[in-house]
Amino acid sequence: MSDPRAEPRRRGAYAKGVARRQEILDRAIEVFAERGSDRTSLRAIASAVGVTHAALTHYFGSLEELLIAVYLASGDADGEREPPSDDLTPVGMMIESARTNREVPGLVQLYSSLIATALEEGHPAAKEFATTRFARLREELASRIAAQQASGLIRGDVPADAVAALVIAASDGLQTQWLLDDAAPQHEALAALELMLRGSASRAPSGGDGAQ
Amino acid sequence: MSDPRAEPRRRGAYAKGVARRQEILDRAIEVFAERGSDRTSLRAIASAVGVTHAALTHYFGSLEELLIAVYLASGDADGEREPPSDDLTPVGMMIESARTNREVPGLVQLYSSLIATALEEGHPAAKEFATTRFARLREELASRIAAQQASGLIRGDVPADAVAALVIAASDGLQTQWLLDDAAPQHEALAALELMLRGSASRAPSGGDGAQ
DNA sequence: GTCTATACGTCGATAGAC
DNA sequence: GTCTATCGACGTATAGAC
Structure with missing residues (x-):
């Protein structure tokens, strides 16, 4: 479960904020992996992560965008990324x-x-x-x-x-x-x-x- | 959870109730056909039908069951039912x-x-x-x-x-x-x-x- | 910039009045 | 049988503490 996160972050976000965002995201991914996508309220995720629900909207804008980020990051972390051989159908x-x-x-x-x-x-x-x-x-x-x-x-x-x-x-x-x-x-x-x-x-x- | 009538409505419903339920269902189907599945709150559907949201739960138990009833009845009404020839793939x-x-x-x-x-x-x-x-x-x-x-x-x-x-x-x-x-x-x-x-x-x- | 505290409006559901 | 009233939880927005 290596973690090469050189993801291009939009605009002038600073290391601290990016790191914190990623930290929250990683924890949210764990929550989803453990408990399924139930309890997917901002408040439930926030309490599992250890912050208030307002902090989540601060980093992700809305619940919808948080869920999208969780899904995308989960796919990346799973190594779903591509080194498939050309012969794999x-x-x-x-x-x-x-x-x-x-x-x-x-x-x-x-x-x-x-x-x-x-x-x-x-x-x-x-x-x-x-x-x-x-x-x-x-x-x-x-x-x-x-x-x-x-x-x-x-x-x-x-x-x-x-x-x-x-x-x-x-x-x-x-x-x-x-x-x-x-x-x-x-x-x-x-x-x-x-x-x-x-x-x-x-x-x-x-x-x-x-x-x- | 602790609700004793977790079971769906038995067939013992009386004509008046059934007719009214069907009436509400028909109207709800029209609403969905016109406006899509947005505005799918109990209150929005209720106001379009002309009742309060509590009346809908009375007939359908929950929003979820109402939506299922709408989908099933829509399929029936569309004549999606089968007289397909045996040769239709x-x-x-x-x-x-x-x-x-x-x-x-x-x-x-x-x-x-x-x-x-x-x-x-x-x-x-x-x-x-x-x-x-x-x-x-x-x-x-x-x-x-x-x-x-x-x-x-x-x-x-x-x-x-x-x-x-x-x-x-x-x-x-x-x-x-x-x-x-x-x-x-x-x-x-x-x-x-x-x-x-x-x-x-x-x-x-x-x-x-x-x-x- | 980060984050908490708080408030607002809406939601599904339910209890009880008529 | 249907309404009004009310409940707790929700997503969102904002003010201000650090």
Whole structure:
């Protein structure tokens, strides 16, 4: 659990404030990991962290932004960040991510709640979080998929960006289904998707006919 | 907690009460269809319906149960109920459902919020709603898929229940992606899934080699 | 700059009057 | 059966202590 926090902080915040903010954030992450995303009131988090609820708004502006920060920082801390090999399929990445999420179910709860908030009107911070997350993920996955289509690893008769959106949607949806009911065939569904994506319609990786 | 009538209302309610409840429910559905799932406080709904918020809890027990009732009744009213032909693929059903949902975006918001609530602890009504919905949908879809695998319409090398979970997850996830960003390739992703499910690995529906 | 103390308006829920 | 009254908890905003 190393902690290389060289995160670029906006504007002229000073070391003391940044450190304190990070300290509060780390503690909040622990709270979420332990107790799930229940008790997610400003006052409850504040008392767990050891400050008053006003201090949280001082550093994070609003509950919504605090929750977003917690989610983002949790993902970073979990080492969810990328050194995946080029041959790892998108579905493989999903499985990896789902496995770490399974160990900290509170984060999936939190994620689901953030998405629901983003869908409502009048929550610009949550909306921007969700929109940029999906856009970035789709872009990342699509280019990876396109490369794997070119190498024949993934079938070439489906558009890369559509497959990216599909894989993300399936990952999100299956996690919630599994969280609600252990009997949901999450792993089998991912395996099926993996199988169906296999480069069955393409030749050996010799010809450059992959995409389209 | 210590409330003795934790159980939902038994079927012994009288005609007058039932009619009034339905009246309130219908009005609440209109409110959601018009204004989305914002302003979803008991007081806001009550004032739109023309009663006080205490009256709503009298008929529905809690805000959570009212929201569930609104969602369920909206689905029924939309004619989302099934007379789909046996040849309609699961993905086709998703597209159909997504099209009606697109006309009433408030319902997707509401659905997403209900799922997020169900994932938290201490919300048994929402949890039961979500769990039974997914279980029923998976069961329905799986048997339909198995039949179409036997007839060669869907490839037979993937387990029917896994495909069912996958299709539901993809449908849910793609709808939220699209709702957040019109540029999300919802339709293309569904088309890709449809294509990949096609019975490419199976022969003509003569031999009984289809499923498993 | 940090943080506490305090206050405001709204929320879901409940008790009791009519 | 429906209202009024009230409760505790919530998110937010602000004043001022360090």
